[in-house]
Amino acid sequence: MKYISTRGGMQSQMFQDVLLEGLAPDGGLAVPESLPIISTQVLEQWRSLSYPELAAEVLSYFVTDINAVDLKSITAAAYNPSLFRSESIVDVRELNDGLYLLGVSEGPTLAFKDIAMQFLGQVFPYVLNARGTTLNILGATSGDTGSAAEYAMRSKPGVAVFMLSPHGRMSAFQRAQMYSLMDENIHNLAVRGVFDEAQDIVKALAGDLDFKQTYRLGAVNSINWARIAAQIVYYFWGWLRSTTGPNQQVSFAVPSGNFGNILSGHIARRMGLPIRRLVLATNENNVLEEFFRTGIYRPRLPAQTHATSSPSMDISRASNFERFVYDLLEGDAAKVKSLWQQLATDGYFDLSAYLDRFERDYGFVAGVSSHENRLSTIRRVFDESGMLIDPHTADGVKVASHYVEPGIPMLVLETALPAKFSETIEQALGRPAPRPPGLEDLESRPQRVVELPCDVASVRDYIKDHAKV
Numbered sequence: 001m002k003y004i005s006t007r008g009g010m011q012s013q014m015f016q017d018v019l020l021e022g023l024a025p026d027g028g029l030a031v032p033e034s035l036p037i038i039s040t041q042v043l044e045q046w047r048s049l050s051y052p053e054l055a056a057e058v059l060s061y062f063v064t065d066i067n068a069v070d071l072k073s074i075t076a077a078a079y080n081p082s083l084f085r086s087e088s089i090v091d092v093r094e095l096n097d098g099l100y101l102l103g104v105s106e107g108p109t110l111a112f113k114d115i116a117m118q119f120l121g122q123v124f125p126y127v128l129n130a131r132g133t134t135l136n137i138l139g140a141t142s143g144d145t146g147s148a149a150e151y152a153m154r155s156k157p158g159v160a161v162f163m164l165s166p167h168g169r170m171s172a173f174q175r176a177q178m179y180s181l182m183d184e185n186i187h188n189l190a191v192r193g194v195f196d197e198a199q200d201i202v203k204a205l206a207g208d209l210d211f212k213q214t215y216r217l218g219a220v221n222s223i224n225w226a227r228i229a230a231q232i233v234y235y236f237w238g239w240l241r242s243t244t245g246p247n248q249q250v251s252f253a254v255p256s257g258n259f260g261n262i263l264s265g266h267i268a269r270r271m272g273l274p275i276r277r278l279v280l281a282t283n284e285n286n287v288l289e290e291f292f293r294t295g296i297y298r299p300r301l302p303a304q305t306h307a308t309s310s311p312s313m314d315i316s317r318a319s320n321f322e323r324f325v326y327d328l329l330e331g332d333a334a335k336v337k338s339l340w341q342q343l344a345t346d347g348y349f350d351l352s353a354y355l356d357r358f359e360r361d362y363g364f365v366a367g368v369s370s371h372e373n374r375l376s377t378i379r380r381v382f383d384e385s386g387m388l389i390d391p392h393t394a395d396g397v398k399v400a401s402h403y404v405e406p407g408i409p410m411l412v413l414e415t416a417l418p419a420k421f422s423e424t425i426e427q428a429l430g431r432p433a434p435r436p437p438g439l440e441d442l443e444s445r446p447q448r449v450v451e452l453p454c455d456v457a458s459v460r461d462y463i464k465d466h467a468k469v
């Protein structure tokens with residue numbers, strides 16, 4: 001399997017290079033040159049596999065420069081039941097009325113990002129060791145990504161993590177999750193600014209090619225192809241666990257922000273998995289819903305982005321969306337490049353000519369959910385099924401309920417556990433979400449964080465002094 005850029009300006013590369021590279025040199029994103037098709041027969045043979053075994057099978061199509069035996073050990077280590085709250089890693093639970101939850105948030109940080117990050121936490125050290133080098137991961141987080149990355153990389157050989165967070169702007173739970181890690185290779189840098197300013201510092205340092213090379217900077221943000229690949233696995237798993245035979249159709253509903261999670265579902269569908277619909281749910285920040293309704297993609301500025309009670313979806317520029325557009329345009333990289341140029345000059349582009357194909361050819365439908373919808377959905381689900389869902393998952397359930405069809409299971413991705421967003425649970429139900437066992441004392445654990453001024457020079461100096469050599 002070789003990878004090329006969505007904008008056509010990259011020599012084809014293998015998985016390991018794409019893993020370490022991040023953004024393609026032409027500013028585009030790495031995509032497979034062509035997609036593997038999984039036959040009905042192969043799919044049926046996968047029914048008896050465990051989650052780590054299935055992961056090794058699915059990933060073997062995308063990771064052709066790691067041998068099968070090693071890939072199996074990598075997925076076995078990443079998806080070890082001791083790291084997850086579910087023995088099966090990901091489980092499927094019935095809500096009601098044809099709705100199910102796909103439990104992808106049973107990892108160490110209670111959000112679905114653990115699934116991809118745990119794979120990165122195994123595959124990075126493997127590749128770095130084979131190449132005799134090290135990597136300094138630099139990122140910015142407003143919550144879930146940073147903690148998932150740090151838990152996955154803690155104490156891993158050859159890797160250090162420098163994670164910028166906006167000082168004083170995360171929840172007490174999120175701060176405690178990240179800052180309570182004492183591993184020497186984990187560096188929490190709280191900058192005195194907002195998330196976008198932290199993100200700008202990361203972009204400035206990663207864009208300084210000299211500095212990037214000298215300190216071997218790497219990234220784990222959602223454009224990293226390895227994350228997309230690892231997420232494809234749970235769409236196959238969800239299908240296998242909710243069907244009994246070949247060609248039965250299943251729909252998925254996905255609470256979306258950067259378009260990473262649902263892109264993995266789109267790829268699974270293109271690989272032949274019988275997915276009927278991919279239901280994209282947004283909160284009040286509905287740039288993607290607007291695109292699937294009108295064909296016009298108009299990202300918004302940080303100042304126009306609402307702070308909502310499903311904060312991990314407060315995104316108005318979906319960094320993975322370019323990979324979908326590339327597919328929609330049937331791999332016309334020149335057209336993709338010109339659309340993104342238009343985005344830079346005009347602030348939008350118009351693909352309404354393709355409007356009738358979103359659902360017909362790709363199964364995409366979309367909807368919006370509001371704060372009131374989240375509260376009432378959390379209440380309704382609890383009353384009807386006794387299950388507690390988090391606000392992001394509630395956005396998914398709300399939008400999914402409009403698209404349920406008789407005889408077709410609708411799997412809503414549970415993108416976080418309620419304990420992570422307990423303030424909103426309290427607002428909905430009048431009492432906080434229960435803490436998963438082992439996390440009762442999280443906020444009272446000692447914390448390790450370095451406060452820095454919000455400027456490039458301060459972060460640069462810190463990395464120079466602490467980088468893995």
Ligand SMILES: *Cc1c(COP(=O)(O)O)cnc(C)c1O
Nearest residue numbers: 144256257258259260261312415
């Ligand atoms: C990251 C995140 C999302 C959005 O996922 P994308 O891949 O960015 O679309 C939704 N819910 C939760 C809880 C998240 O952490």
